[in-house]
Amino acid sequence: MKEGKYTDEKILLLKRSLQRAEADYDLLTDEIPVCGKMLRFRWVSLFDGRFRMLLPEHFEQMPEKIAKVKYISIHRPPVLLSNPEYDENFGFHLLEDVEMGVDELIGRMREAVSALVPEAVFYEKGEADPEGMEGRWFEYKNFTLDEETYNMQFVIRADRYLLAGTFNCRMRVYDTWKPLVLKALAQIKQGEEV
Numbered sequence: 001m002k003e004g005k006y007t008d009e010k011i012l013l014l015k016r017s018l019q020r021a022e023a024d025y026d027l028l029t030d031e032i033p034v035c036g037k038m039l040r041f042r043w044v045s046l047f048d049g050r051f052r053m054l055l056p057e058h059f060e061q062m063p064e065k066i067a068k069v070k071y072i073s074i075h076r077p078p079v080l081l082s083n084p085e086y087d088e089n090f091g092f093h094l095l096e097d098v099e100m101g102v103d104e105l106i107g108r109m110r111e112a113v114s115a116l117v118p119e120a121v122f123y124e125k126g127e128a129d130p131e132g133m134e135g136r137w138f139e140y141k142n143f144t145l146d147e148e149t150y151n152m153q154f155v156i157r158a159d160r161y162l163l164a165g166t167f168n169c170r171m172r173v174y175d176t177w178k179p180l181v182l183k184a185l186a187q188i189k190q191g192e193e194v
Contacts, residue, residue: 027054027183034180035173041184046079047094049191051156051163054184055090059083077166088169088177095162102155105162106136109153117142128185133158135185139178141171150174152181158190 025032027041034056041054062070062080070086071077077091098105106125113120120140128135137154148171156163167181 025180025183027180027187032180034176043189044081046092046163047161050094050161051158052189052191054187055081056083059088059090062086062089088173089167091166093164095164097160098162102134102136102157102162105155105164106138106153109155109164110138113140113151113153119143126182128154128156128182128188130156130186130188133188133190135188137182137185141174147171150177152178154185156185156188161190163188 028043031038031040033039040057042057043052044055044059045052059081062082066082066086067076067080070089071080071091077093079092080089081091082089100108110122110125114122117140120142122138122140125136125138128137133156135154135156137152139150139152141148141150143149149168150171150173151166151168153166154164156165167177169177
């Protein structure tokens, strides 16, 4: 094999550089380039203020008729916040007094995905521990009729409440979103802003 610089090596170096730059953004104060647009994040209160999270300011509650098509299960998240095109969204459930730990719960969530979506391809998993809370996440891709979809599922425990959520987007833009979602998870707060 010939020694030298190859285009794929340059692409990987540029991709890593971009991911590091994205990880350095302050979600609360910076305007962040995402998929050709400049986005700002804002605090969003979830479940009557039990949690709050930094989310893109242009994300709004997904209309029920769209939610029924995108999430055909009657157990879809009660809070679905989406971009105007409905191809990037966060979904949230609030659970109370769950006896199992976050490791067991995230494991069960992963098992459920594996059983319900056998074609899913799993990637990384990790911890998201906002101040005073404990959290876990995992990511995978699944396939739709015309595209691949990136998914990250997470759980965050605070006292007796557990925030279970998901983020998804088109697979081709996941590397832009993933560091921002992880940063948002790490900054989740319990309760309303003081």
